[in-house]
Amino acid sequence: MFKRNERILAAAPRNIVLAPIFYAFLGLVFIAWALSVHNGFMDFTFVFGCGFLIFAALTYRQARKSLVERDAERAQG
Structure with a gap:
C-alpha cells in the first residue's frame, strides 16, 4: 500500500492539470x-x-x- 501511495504522489504534478483543463474546456464550449x-x-x-x-x-x-506546500514540507523532513 505504501508503494502505491508513493506512485500516486509522484504522479501528482502531472495530474493536477486534468481537472482545470476539463473545466476550461467546458467553459469554452459554453x-x-x-x-x-x-x-x-x-x-x-x-x-x-x-x-x-x-x-x-x-x-x-x-x-x-x-x-x-507539500514539497516544502517534504524538504523539511
Missing part, C-alpha cells in the same frame, strides 16, 4: 455555444462559460499552491 446562437454576452450560457473559465484558473492555482 462560451462558443452562447456566441454561436447570437444571444449576446449576458446570455446565461456565456456567463456560465466564463464562470467555468474562472473556476478552472482558481482550481489550477490552488492545486499548484498545495503541491508547492
Whole structure:
C-alpha cells in the first residue's frame, strides 16, 4: 500500500492539470455555444462559460499552491 501511495504522489504534478483543463474546456464550449446562437454576452450560457473559465484558473492555482506546500514540507523532513 505504501508503494502505491508513493506512485500516486509522484504522479501528482502531472495530474493536477486534468481537472482545470476539463473545466476550461467546458467553459469554452459554453462560451462558443452562447456566441454561436447570437444571444449576446449576458446570455446565461456565456456567463456560465466564463464562470467555468474562472473556476478552472482558481482550481489550477490552488492545486499548484498545495503541491508547492507539500514539497516544502517534504524538504523539511
